[in-house]
Amino acid sequence: MDCIFCKIATGEIPSQKVYEDESVVAFKDLSPKAPVHVLIVPKKHIQSVAHFQTEDKELAAHIFVDVVPKLANELGIAENGFRVVMNTGDDGGQTVHHLHVHLLGGRKFTWPPG
Numbered sequence: 001m002d003c004i005f006c007k008i009a010t011g012e013i014p015s016q017k018v019y020e021d022e023s024v025v026a027f028k029d030l031s032p033k034a035p036v037h038v039l040i041v042p043k044k045h046i047q048s049v050a051h052f053q054t055e056d057k058e059l060a061a062h063i064f065v066d067v068v069p070k071l072a073n074e075l076g077i078a079e080n081g082f083r084v085v086m087n088t089g090d091d092g093g094q095t096v097h098h099l100h101v102h103l104l105g106g107r108k109f110t111w112p113p114g
């Protein structure tokens, strides 16, 4: 499959990895929107959060229960706060159609988003 995040997950395309385990990889966003901006990506190709299947429950829990708080701590943004974003589909502004969680921090964010 011609998918940039699948290729990053296998190492075919280089990235600045900050975390990897058997089901997930996390790397620095190429075009950071905050001092800390990493993408948490399942190694399995899932198009978006709208495409999660029942079989992905453990993976989804792993991302949000294990990986997000661990990386927020390690990257030094847990105390002051951070933002977790999943752009989904065209109206959601998703440009890479392989599910990814943006973990952003190191500055104050505004609401609502643009």
Ligand code: AMP
Residues within 6 Å of the ligand: 004, 013, 015, 027, 028, 029, 030, 031, 032, 039, 086, 087, 093, 094, 095, 096, 097
């Ligand atoms: P989204 O717009 O939510 O689909 O987010 C896609 C993100 O992937 C954007 O923030 C891009 O800057 C980022 N991105 C695209 N290609 C790469 C790459 N090769 N390495 C790291 N980040 C990338």
Ligand code: ZN
Residues within 6 Å of the ligand: 001, 003, 004, 005, 006, 007, 044, 045, 046, 097, 098
């Ligand atoms: Zn993919």
